[in-house]
Amino acid sequence: MDQTFASSGTGPGIDAGKVAALADEVLDWRFKALPPAAWGLSVRDYLATRPGLADLGTPLLTLDAAALDHNVRTMAAWCADAGVALAPHGKTTMAPALWKAQLDAGSHGITLANLPQVRVARAFGVQRILLANTLLDPAGLAWLAGELDADPAFSFVSWADSTESVRLMDEALRAAGAGRPVEVLVELGGPGGRTGTRTVEEAVEVAAAVLRAPTLRLAGVGGYEGALAHDATAEGLATVRRYLRELAALHTRLSGAQADGEPVVTAGGSAYFDLVVEELGGLTDARVVLRSGAYIGHDDGFYRGISPLVRGTGERPFRSALHGWAQVVSRPEPQLALLDAGKRDLPFDEGLPEPQLVRGGAALTGTAARISTLNDQHAFLRDAGDLAPVGAVLRLGISHPCTAFDKWTMIPVLDAADAAEPQVTGLVRTYF
Template identity: 70%
Template sequence: MDRAKVRALAEERLDWRFKAVPAAGWGRTVAEYLATGPTLDDLGTPLVTLDAGALEHNLATMAAWCAKAGVGLAPHGKTTMAPALWQRQLDAGALAITLANLPQLHVARAFGLRRIHLANTLLDPAGLRWLAAELAADPELRFASWVDSVRSVELMAEALRGAPAPVAVCVELGAPGARTGCRTPAEAQAVARAVHAAPELRLAGVSGYEGAVAHDATPASLAAVAGYLDAMAELHRLLLAEGLFETEEVWLTAGGSAYFDTVVERLAPLGDHRTTVVLRSGAYLAHDDGFYRGISPLARPGADATPFRSALHGWARVVSRPEPGLALLDGGKRDFSFDEGFPEPQLVRGRGRLAGGRITALNDQHAFLRQAEVRVGEVVRLGLSHPCTVFDRWTLIPVLDSAEAELPRVVDLVRTYF
């Protein structure tokens, strides 16, 4: 990435556009505001914060795990859409950043990102022409996207006709009833042959997403994931034997943040001097107190690494106690994730851990906290589930030295671009 552009984020001037920043910070740059030594108590509610120690722990834990497993990592940048965090992942050894759509590619290139894996099929003609121009202007740019049909190959080739260089693509294997991707290895093999025949494209690997075939860690789900990955391995062998790969380095890539251990078990043996097995986990960096806490491979019995730690927390103030057993907090759907479970009440600022209590509903701007001993005006810390739907609600996220400290200090502000 262009480090100068990442560093320049510290010079952005704060104002009313950033809902995490109090009025006292308006008019200052990020660097100037941090120099004032703000603390959590200087910030308003509702609020989402990151924990510096947990971020560093998760970053180092995943990098070490991948190194030990002998696989690469191209973390999914869509989770955070935060170039400063992408830079940290690259500095920790990531091979590339994975993205999901054209607007995200625009952000990446604005910050000079040069190794991009698009876990999607790019068919927009204007977007493909823009990509071709980017590749022509920057010889160091390495890019690959996905294809899952002969028709998508034809459309890409048509849009790229006359481009100075071919675009690398991976053929995507899916599964019946799941998301995108060819439904059988034989179908994917036909798509790979179409790529091989198109001078505008070159076949760079096999891709897939095992998280589309399961959503928990039951034996049946783990078996379904293993079977899907075995089909990916079969496809890779077929294409390799037929000589269809056209790049010096071939990627065999899968792996979200839920089943990356099974990906390594099933695919890592195929890595060699030409084939690199690459995980695309993204949520591991922030982790959570919900879905990923319950399904992460490092939280399962017998895991060979320290579990990830949740770096994400919500903070909301009690604004009403309208009836016994019910408190209303000033944060809701516009502030916190809720697609993989409601926020988890954890502690009350100044009083410690919260005994009991649960969030039973969220409105746009309110959370319904029941059966908790809290008073109007108190601030409750909330554990959040599914980081992918937290970051997109906040354009600037304060980073605390420790969310467990008596008075957490704000040590950074992370800028997101959604």
């Protein structure tokens, strides 16, 4: 029986065998996080040597096992309590092992942003995918049609925001001889936002075009409120609410237009998912799907300040699972130290890394120590005084998980980043 994205239950997940086989990958020079002592060993065999953080070089990005587990469980419980589904954005991590953890915790599916990411997911057997984008590439649509026709259990939905995009999708799918229709969500945007129609009336026209296209099936509506605000001010929150009410109005306008099945209404990054539930959670005739992704790593920057579980009740806040590690390689001036991690290693688009502690030494949080800028391969640490001598290794808090994971193909997982001597308990493989 053909699957639809809104099918009830948590549904199919991911091929556990293919994820488990990642432990067989042989380590070598391709993985900058790992020392030569790991080369020639499989992931499994290297972990059996019980390496510690001190055995790894710098620059380095690590994950905290307990924080990861806490974040996955916390978000799953929050969504269950709110009565909404979660299809976490897989582009944050592009890590099948972390996708599996999210799916095992009850996630409805995995959201992705482009066709290469979808291909990674299909390579690992992900069975329910939401593409938060419009797919127009004829070759890509032909590949997708083949995937859908070959696997009746595969559920896929993408977006459209214009009648022209609908026409192009339909033409390409017809040319490919597609058997199963591709499910489509009409995307509503907003003034100054990203993609999406700018009015409900325009969105209704797009929906009508989808209904006329034999290769497509209208599955619901979607959008992204995070493109319309970037803070938790009263004005920013009000803008998000107005947009979400427009999305609800669009769903109401299209109510009953779907050929069959439960319609999908999807929104929700990691900054405003509480507002999504408040404004859309009452839609009893639709499956409301959140697409939050950054929560799994959280951070010590942007999301620490804006997360709903911080600015809301704060009862179950997420924990930062991501940390950078860098060594002081130069002290050319009394209040300037150069670290061996830069833009190629750590995110910087949503704020610079923050110095937290010297490994095996003093705490830097609360001192005057700060990172003032990043070059490609260096960080400028200022006002650390005598706390950061040449040779010292510093732990750095980072801001914005989405631009942290993509800089590393293999990320060590520590038992506890706060421990005196953290141990490596896992390695997370990413595919960007």
